[in-house]
Amino acid sequence: MADDVLPPAEFRILLALLDGPKHGHGIKVDVRDRTGGRVDMGPGTLYGAIKRLVARGWLQEVADPAGAPRDDRRRYYALTPEGRGAAAAETDRMRELLAIAEAKAPGRA
Amino acid sequence: MFTRIYRGVLRLVLPPTFRREWGGPMELEARLQWDEARRSGRRLAVAWRLVLDALGTGLDEWRRAATQRTIHGRGGGTMMQGLGMDLRVALRTLRRSPGFTGSVVVTLGLGIGALALVFSLVDAFLLRTLPYPEPDRLVAVWPGNNWNRAMVMSGREELDGLAIVAGATSEVLVLDEGGEPIEIVGGQATVGYLDMLGAQPAEGRLFTPDDEAPGAEPVTVLSYALWSSRFGGDPQVLGRVVSLGGEDASRRRVVGVLAPGFTSPVARGAEAWIPVVLDPGQEGWDSSFFLTGLGRMAEGASLPAVDAQVEAWAEALRAEQPGLFSDDEVATAGVRRLRDEIGRERRTPLWIALGAAALVLLVACANVANLVLARTSGRGGELSIRAALGSGRVRAARGVVLEAVLLGAGGGLLGSTLALLGIRLITSTLAFQGLDVGPPSPRVLAVALGATALAALLAGAIPALGVAGRDPARRLTSARGAVGDGRLHRVQGALAAAQLALALVGVTSAGLLGRSLLALADVDPGFDPSGLVTFRMTVPPSTHPEADDVLRFQVEVRDALQGAPGVVSAGLVNRLPMGRGTSRITVFPEGFEPPESGELPEVTHRLVTAGYLEALGVRLEEGRLPGPEEDRAEGVLQGVVNRAAAERFWPDGSAVGQRFLGRGGVVWMEVVGVVDDVRELGLGRAAEDPAAYIPVRDWPWRTMQAVVRTRPGVDAADLKAAVWSVAPGVPVNDLRPMTAVIDDTTRPARLLALLALVVSVVTVVLGAVGVYGVASYAASRRRREYGVRAALGAGRRRLLQGELLRAGRTVALGVAVGLGAAWAAGKGLAAVLFGVHPGDPVVLAAAALLLAAVGLAAAWFPARRAAGADPVDALRAE
Structure with missing residues (x-):
């Protein structure tokens, strides 16, 4: 499907990782702070989405950037090139929607 | 603790493959969110959100796992996969009859929710351990809130089973530091009290023995909250002298600030603590009894040993200080664990509420069992066909049980949600502030789960037995038979009868509590509350340092109030009738011989200005009421006693002109008038209790209650203006009609009656539905027979x-059993009833009639339908 909508939580996670790898909690905090606390993902929402993104090959687990040994509970994730592409595609899709909304109801969107 | 619970939730709801891979990170994340919630104090909201998040994820992942399995094809018929299929079948079956599923889930949800809600209150108030170190060593020491200074000193000497003996009480203090003076809740405690409860200073220190010595500089320890809100959390406050006035000092040096989060069992919510001064040379044994005695048991001391020690101490006190305590009082000497003591007032209502909730849940379960039963037997054909096709009795029964489990789970989920919402509502609105009900403890979760399991069992097991025990061949031939399954019908009948019986208990309780409330409303308080307005004011020591200033203020305020527009009369009193706390003093009436038991005569005493009794509207029986001149007079006090005191102390002649010695045997009062008895202790308490109304001039209190009799249309602002015309900025609080004060005292009774009313309505409705269901099922089975x-x-x-x-x-069976149960329930309610016998025949008879009528009415409609069956229709249906 061309119009396969990316669930908001997954899109937000992709966006959170655009500026570099983060661990799960870091992603959550990034999303929360950038939405002024409005979007605060619970653990299940967070890791459910991460699981699906990893399965789709958009996210991969990477080593701790600080060089600490791998802790099974604190894993770092980075975007794969496909993930970066997916984020860009979703951004384009949204831009397109926004343009339509702007054209039909200027100033309201 | 939280992590463990969360892990349990994950184990319950997540598919194992997902949990193995992602459970660890989820737990870590949940811990981080939980820590943050604890810091911001939003524990309940976050806990709930975390659970919902886990449930949502669980549902999502199970769904994904299921779609994948379907795609990859189903494997061999292992036990677990069979279970999965049965589960899907059960889900589908339930979805197909949304009316049935919905009503069962809602019924169970209400029952489980009510039980979980009440139990979490019981847990918070009665079962949870106290937030103090080694809570089991903390004890409340006889005679409760009846300690005086001398007893604290003696207790410290004599009771070596107690490492710390301390007394505390609450006192209104006025803080006068910049801006308007404000009233704050103060705590007065002997040295050791705060330490005993594990309080820690955030700044400075707590009290030391030097602070309680006579002549020591008055000091105070602020609560963290007061320090933050009024002093901006400024460490410089330490060592400063602030204007903080109570009865015995007006300025105090701040020596410490308590760490945040400390709550005291006595003087709950105190914003500042001051030490009780103890003077070994001065304290008389009969000085006022104002402290609540607590203790911490010494290392190695056992409760029975300490109990015995306190008993011996009480005996010794009686021998040394005759008349200090009555025989009855000494007989109750001992200690109690503080935990048992704290919830005592609320214990009876809470257990009653818990009983009521259990009642509702049982009725709900019986109802659901009946619904399931009716439905199962309606599906007899289907189930028998499945059995005949080789699905096996166990397998067939498993389907029914699974449905019940799903229904129970749905009910449990709904119930927990309702309970959590209810807790939030209660803690934010009702009078339970000051106690953190917090997130549900494991005990509460266990009870909620237990209730759910019970519901699923009752709703599922009985019908399952019916299914498993069936011979498919016989069932198939009789599936459309004319006569209902006799055994099934008997079970249904018994369940309906049980529902009626339980509903009868509910109705009787509501009736008893309602009558009790009516009886309370009928009580004559001894004065006329309509048109009376009261408020409390506290004189700041900064403007009125001496006792004489306080008295002058009181007299002037009284005069100003009497001159205010819309005021008929006004006066001041230290405690309102039926207000909190008692104040009893020992008196020595002239010419009165105390009875042999050694008990000295006591009166409830009220310190009043002239005008108080007039404003209250108390009937004068004899003599006169002291006039305004008495307020500033000198010499023997001229006061008034009530009829109970007059009849008790001077039974043979007039009380007017008699004298008695009060206040530690140093102050004489002459009786100049006798008034009618006022219910000083509460509407539900005896009026015939000796009381004395003593002019306040000898002992002016900083905090007094104004009582103002007003004409309709009086403006509250005028009353405040009158006070402020005498002393601007004096805090005026709790300005309200006297009727509101009286309503406050009956609030627990009204809440309880309301609860019983809700319970009775719910149980009656459920009971009626139950009878209707059984009757209508039976009637439908008999349509053909009737047609013929x-x-x-x-x-x-x-x-x-x-x-x-x-x-x-x-119906008769239900009512008969119900009458017995209701009689027993009435006995359980006896402690909270007023003016009505627990086995009140009128209430019992009315409840029985009501239930019989409801039961028969519920049976009438289906019966009429069946009896009106058209013979042709009924026969053609075959």
Whole structure:
């Protein structure tokens, strides 16, 4: 499907990782702070989405950037090139929607 | 603790493959969110959100796992996969009948929710351990809130089973530091009290023995909250002298600030603590009894040993200080664990509420069992066909049980949600502030789960037994038979009867509590509350340092109030009738011989200005009421006693002109008038209790209650303006009509009656539905029989009679059992009833009649339908 909508939580996670790898909690905090606390993902929402993104090959687990040994509970994730592409595609899709909304109801969107 | 619970939730709801891979990170994340919630104090909201998040994820992942399995094809018929299929079948079956599923889930949800809600209150108030170190060593020491300074000193000497003996009480203090003076809740405690409860200073120190010595500089320890809000959390406050006035000092040096989060069992919510001064040379044994005695048991001391020690101490006190305590009081000497003591006032209502909730849940379960039963037997054909096709009895029964489990789980989920919402509502609105009900403890979760399991069991097991025990061949031939399954019908009848019986208990309780409330409303308080307005004011020590200033203020305020527009009369008193706390003093009436038991005569004493009794509207029986000149007079006090005191102390002649010695045997009062008895202790308490109204001039209190009799349309602003015309900025609080004060005292009774009313309505409705369900099922099974009988000439009336007679047996059984249960429940309520016998025949009879009528009415409609069956229709249906 061309119009396969990316669930908001997954899109937000992709966006959170655009500026570099983060661990799960870091992603959550990034999303929360950038939405002024409005979007605060619970653990299940967070890791459910991460699981699906990893399965789709958009996210991969990477080593701790600080060089600490791998802790099974604190894993770092980075975007794969496909993930970066997916984020860009979703951004384009949204831009397109926004343009339509702007054209039909200027100033309201 | 939280992590463990969360892990349990994950184990319950997540598919194992997902949990193995992602459970660890989820737990870590949940811990981080939980820590943050604890810091911001939003524990309940976050806990709930975390659980919902886990549930949502669980549902999502199970769904994904299921779609994947379908795609990859189903494997061999292992036990677990069979279970999965049964689960899907059960889900589908339930979805197909949304009306049935919805009503069962809602019924169970209400029952489980009510139970979980009440139990979490019980848990918070009665079962949870106290937030103090080694809570089991903390004890409340006889005689409760009746300690004086001398007893603290003696207790410290004599009771070596107690490492710390301390007394505390609350006192209104006025803080006068910049801006308007404000009233704050103060705590007065002997040295050791705060340490005993594990309080830690955030700044400075707590009290030391030097602080309680006579002549020591007055000091105070601020609560963290007061320090933050009024002093901006400024460490410089330490060592400063602030204007913080109570009865015995107006300025105090701040020596410490308590760490945040400390709550005291006595003087709950105190914003500043001050030490009780103890003077070994001065304290008389009969000085006022104002402290609550607590202790911490010494290392190695056992409760029985300490208990015995306190008993011996009480005996010794009686011997050394005759008349200090009555025989009855000494007989109750001992210690109690603080935990048991704290919830005592609320214990009875809470256990009653818990009983009521259990009642509702049981009725709900019986109802659901009946619904499931009716539905299962309606599906007899389907189940028998499945059994005949080789699905096996166990397998068939498993389907029914699984449905019940799903229904129970749905009910449990709904119930927990309702309970959590209810807790939030209660803690934010009702008078339970100051106690953190917090997130549900494991005990609460266990009870909620237990209730859910019970519900699933009752709703599922009974019908399952019916299914498993069936011979498919016989069932198939009789599936459309004319006569209902006799055994099934008997079980249904018994369940309906049980529902009626439980509903009768609910109705009786509501009736008893309602009558009790009516009786309370009928009580004559001894004065006329309509048109009376009261408020409390506290004189700041910064403007009125000396006792004489306080008295002058009180007299001037009284005069100003009497001159205010819309005021008929006004006066001041230290404690309102029926207010919190008692104040009893020992008196020595002239010419009165105390009885042999050694008990000295006591009165409830009120310190009043002239005008108080007039404003209150108390009937004068004899003599006169002291006039305004008495307020500033010198010499022997001229006061008033009530009729109970006059009859008790001077039974043979007039009390007027008699004298008595009060206040530690140093102050004489002459009786100049006798007034009618006022219910000083509460509407539900005896009026015939000796009381004395003593002029305040000798002992002016900083905090007094104004009582103002007003004409309609009086403006509250005028009353405040009158006070402020005497002393601007004096805090005026709790300005409200006297009727509101009285309503406050009956609030627990009204809440309880309301609860009982809700319970009775719910149980009656459920009971009616239960009877209706059984009757309508039975009637539908008999339609054919009736059709045939009608065709053979049986009258419709006759058929209806027969049907009602059958239902009547169920109703009669329910009512009979219910009467017995209601009688027992009444006994349990006896402690909270007023003016009505627990086995009140009127209430019992009315409740029995009501339930019988409801039961028969519920049976009437289906019976009429069955009896009116058209013979042709009924026969054609075969």
